[in-house]
Amino acid sequence: MIQQLRIYEIYEHNKAAFHARFRDHAARIMRTKYDFKFVAMWETTFGGRTEFVYVLEWPDEATKIAAWSALMADAEWTEIKRVTHAEHGLMVGTIEDRLLMPVDYSPVQGRSLVPGG
Template sequence: MIYELRVYRVLPGRMPNMLARFRDHTVKIWESHGIRALGFWTTLVGESNNDLTYIIPWESLAERETKWTAFVNDPAWHKARDDSERDGPIVATLRNEFLTPTDFSALK
């Protein structure tokens, strides 16, 4: 199992739009492609309170490639993204990392 950690730095004032996009559209589209997030977090205390962080578990990088490619090419995703950015961009930056658990990790 690998875990993809994604951190979106959201533009100031645009977090409600970002959260609505995930809550109302993205998660449902993911489900149609067999993608399930482990969890979502906003930053209470840290470098920026404009961060949205989530983790997706994958069986392998090959699974991620197949499912993520299907998601990013889905017309429903393009519509949701475009509609949510009608008043301007939401994301300032995106960072993602692929993590592997240690032998003593609670998540394997």
């Protein structure tokens, strides 16, 4: 198992709209169409900016790459982003994406972090 850390800069003025879009649309599409496995999600403030942070779990890097490619090409997701951007403006600033590979002495080495996984 590998984990993926995603950090999105989000904006206070449309934070509620961002969370509604992610909760009601992005996460649904990611889970149901492309088998994204969410470990956890957080909101934090760092360096004077508000961030939405989440961790995904993948069996391997090839699966991660294929799922993200499919999501980025998904017509429903493309349309949702278009509509919400028109209504609320830019909802995400900087995006950080990190692949987390457990070291051989990690307590999570080889096991799933997904609840029930």
